[in-house]
Amino acid sequence: MRKIAFALAALMLLSALSACGQRTEAPPSSSTSSSEPLKLETLRLELTRREASSASVLLAVLQTLPDELKSALADQGVEVGKVEVSVGASPAATAQALDEGGVDLAVLPGDSFVEVGGDAVPLLTAGVRTALPDSGDTAEWLGVETSWSEKAAGGQRMLILAGPSDYGRQLASRAASGTPLTWDELDRAAWIIGSDGKNMASVWLADNYEGNTISDLGDLSRSNSAGDSGMSLLSALADGSADVAVLPADMRIDFADHWRAGLNRSRSIFEETSVIGVTEKFYDTVLAARPGDEFLNGQPFRSALAAALSEVCSVQGETASVMGGVLSAPVTDGDLDGMRRLATLGN
Numbered sequence: 001m002r003k004i005a006f007a008l009a010a011l012m013l014l015s016a017l018s019a020c021g022q023r024t025e026a027p028p029s030s031s032t033s034s035s036e037p038l039k040l041e042t043l044r045l046e047l048t049r050r051e052a053s054s055a056s057v058l059l060a061v062l063q064t065l066p067d068e069l070k071s072a073l074a075d076q077g078v079e080v081g082k083v084e085v086s087v088g089a090s091p092a093a094t095a096q097a098l099d100e101g102g103v104d105l106a107v108l109p110g111d112s113f114v115e116v117g118g119d120a121v122p123l124l125t126a127g128v129r130t131a132l133p134d135s136g137d138t139a140e141w142l143g144v145e146t147s148w149s150e151k152a153a154g155g156q157r158m159l160i161l162a163g164p165s166d167y168g169r170q171l172a173s174r175a176a177s178g179t180p181l182t183w184d185e186l187d188r189a190a191w192i193i194g195s196d197g198k199n200m201a202s203v204w205l206a207d208n209y210e211g212n213t214i215s216d217l218g219d220l221s222r223s224n225s226a227g228d229s230g231m232s233l234l235s236a237l238a239d240g241s242a243d244v245a246v247l248p249a250d251m252r253i254d255f256a257d258h259w260r261a262g263l264n265r266s267r268s269i270f271e272e273t274s275v276i277g278v279t280e281k282f283y284d285t286v287l288a289a290r291p292g293d294e295f296l297n298g299q300p301f302r303s304a305l306a307a308a309l310s311e312v313c314s315v316q317g318e319t320a321s322v323m324g325g326v327l328s329a330p331v332t333d334g335d336l337d338g339m340r341r342l343a344t345l346g347n
Helices: 002-020 055-075 091-100 110-116 166-176 183-188 201-208 231-238 256-261 299-315 317-323 334-345
Strands: 038-048 078-088 105-109 121-132 147-154 158-162 191-193 220-222 244-248 274-278 285-289 327-330
Touching: 038 055, 038 091, 038 299, 055 078, 055 299, 055 317, 078 091, 078 299, 091 105, 091 110, 105 110, 110 285, 110 334, 121 299, 147 327, 158 166, 158 201, 166 183, 166 274, 191 231, 201 274, 201 334, 231 244, 231 256, 299 317, 299 327
Parallel strands: 038 078, 038 105, 191 220, 191 244
Antiparallel strands: 105 285, 121 147, 121 285, 121 327, 158 244, 158 274
16 A cells, blocks of 8 residues: 555656646647547646545556547547646646646546636536436426436536425425515525535525525524435425425435335325425536637537547546546536635635
C-alpha cells in the first residue's frame, strides 16, 4: 500500500510539473468540417481525485485510459496523436489549470465547477436514467404516475412531496387547485430532508418565497440514516411524522412496492403523495473544456467525446467510478444556473 501511495504521489507531481510547462499553448487542430476527420496532436485530460476510488483503482485507470480514450475517439472519427491523463491536486487546482490552458479537458465535481470553474466551457455530465416527466413545472407532475425515460439524461431533480398526513393532504389539495402555497403554509408543515446539504429545494424556496431557504423552515428534520437511499424519508411521510419531504425525482419509482408492502400502505405511493414543488437539476460531475477553443467547444467534438467515453466505460467499468459516472449527457452553462444560485445561499 505504501508503494501505491508513493507511486500516486509521484505521478501527481509529474502531472502537475508537466501542466505547468504548457499553460498557454493550444493543441493544433484542423477544421471541424464534417467532410474532414477531426484531428488533434495532443489531448490533455485532468481528473479530480474521488474518495470512492482507491489509489490502486485510480492508478490502473491512469495507465489504461490514455490508449483506450485515443482508440475510442478514433472510432468516432477523431484522430489524436497522444492522450495525456493526469490527476489534479485539488478541484481548485484543476479548474485553474483548465482556465489557464494547462489542460484541455477536466472532470470536476459539479459544485466545484460552478464555484471555481472560471470561463471553462461545460460539455458533458453523467448520463443517468431519468424519471418522467423530466420537467421543472410542478403542474406536469400532478396526477401522473412517474415512469422511466427511454434514454439517459443528465442531472437530478428533487421533488417537494406532500405526504398522506392530514396537513400534507391539505397542502396537496391547495397545490392541485392551482392556488399558490404561501410561505406561512409551508412553514407550518413538518419537513424532512436527506443528510446531503446540497439541497436544490433551497433554490426553489428562495426563488418563490422572497429568499427563504430550507434553513428558515420552523419544523425541519434531517435524516441521520446515511446510505438508506431515502427510505427513512418515505417512512416519515407514511407514518405522518412529516408532512413534506424532499426526495429525488426517481425515488417513488424505486420504492413503489416498498410503500405498500414495507410501509403497509393501502394505496400506491403515487396516490398518497403529491408533488407541490420541483427543483432545478443538480449535476454531480461536469466535464469541461478550456475556454476559447472552437474545436474542443464545438458540437462535433462534444458528440464524439460522449460516444468515446461511453465506449471506454462499457469496456472498463472502473473508469466510470473514477470519472464520476459515464460522462455522456450534454450539459450547458445555462443548465448550471440553479447550482450557482445554490452556492450563494450557503445551504
